[in-house]
Amino acid sequence: MARAVTTRRKTINTIAAWAIGLLIFFPILWTILTSFKTEAQAINDPPLFFFFDWTLENYAIVQERSDYMRYLWNSVIIAGGSTLLGIVIGVPAAWSMAFVPSKRTKDILMWMLSTKMLPAVGVLYPIYLLFIKLGLLDTRFGLTIVLMLINLPIIIWMLYTYFKEIPGEILEAARMDGATLKEEILYILTPMAIPGIASTVLLNIILAWNEAFWTLNLTAAKAAPLTAFIASYSSPEGLFYAKLSAASTMAIAPILILGWFSQKQLVRGLTFGAVK
């Protein structure tokens, strides 16, 4: 009897969850579908769902008219570069706090976290001014540095929580056996830390890819990544839904795929280890 109830319940759960899941996913699905329509089909009333003439022309037009690849490349450089830099700076910091903690470690961690809470708009003009003075406005280098700095606290925190889970006894044993600091890091710590570092990289690329305050305010034509490119569609001329959809689909596809791999790490990273 218990089993029968379970099956019925399971069916109801399944139907309810799928209905809600599809509803939430619908705007993304709709964007993807629209990207394969002609402009006339895109605004057809009643809306066309699957039965239309599938076309790839929007993708070609977006690339041809707007040099889409350049924005994509900017996004890749900025998100990838800021992540790489952040890891290079973050790993040693997180390592030392996790394995050689001092009285002040907790304070330093909390202080780092507090820099993440600083509202960007509060320092908008100073950064803008510094960027002009240093010739960094509308450069990929400048944006890479800023995105690295805003995400560095998350990188360090995430790495710290991962490193903390590596048992200290292993390190002590290595030290007993006469391993130097360099050997300790290279042969013992690094292999154990790679999964944590990989998750951190993944989450950070997602955050940097989607960042839309500094990328909108510190770039113009040259260094604009996809966030800024898409924003340029906000004042459209004529029919453009299908092209907007094609551009949007291309902008979100890589991150959707990366994101699906990083669900679990997302929670840890965004709650600073408070929920695991």
Add this chain to the structure above:
Amino acid sequence: MATQHSRSAARFMMAPAVILLLGWMLIPLTMTLVFSFKKYLPLRGGDLGWVGFDNYVRFVSSSAFWPSVQTTLIIVGGVLLITVIFGILLSILLDQPMWGQGMVRILVIAPFFVMPTVSALVWKNMFMDPVNGLFAHLWKAFGAQPIEWLSDASLFSIILIVSWQWLPFATLILLTAIQSLDSEQLEAAEMDGAPPLARFGFIILPHLSRAITIVILIQTIFLLAIFAEIFVTTSGAFGTRTLTYLIYQRVLESQNVGLGSAGGVYAIILANIVAIFLMRIVGKNLDA
């Protein structure tokens, strides 16, 4: 067990991160603070000298200030209410046994990975457009007059867009928390005849309280700072000018840096008040 040698090595390894973050925090913050006490109009005369607390007084006494505070509170409050309530319900549902659980989870969290400018533009044009939007088609199908969403129901529209982006975050965190709940406890309550509502109220909700607090605090910090969603939909028109957006307009659009910086200092203080509570929870977790 740390030796003197490893201690100094540790300090050395921490130095780049600490110095960079210190610079990132102190330099712009000091500049904002300095500007906020000056009459500073880059396009109309530049630095026009010290004015004391003038900018602070003028920022709060301008006619745009209180409406922007109200808008901010409505948007942040509305999004929190929607994402937390639906997040709890959704996470409980997703925790139940079902077919294709992993796939549903993917569908539900997908909006979180969509960049803010894309989600704002897709909603604005393809759903909320009063002529060609999907909602307009739907309304017309039922013989109703399509709504001009972003001008007539602007706040509701922004709340809807932002909630769609943040519901996955709330759901994912609450789901993670629910999954750490001891299922024996729930089964025992069920055996003892506790109705579903009582199980929810006395077991699930108290268990989730910490996660809910974290969701509220983290989201508040991010929601206070939403920018792109307003930038590409209404540009602050139709009563959607939040405090963040007002400061942005003062600083970059009207280039009144002194006034905008004073606003920035208010925003920093506001964010810090929320941050203190969040840090306390996170800090406790560090000791454990």
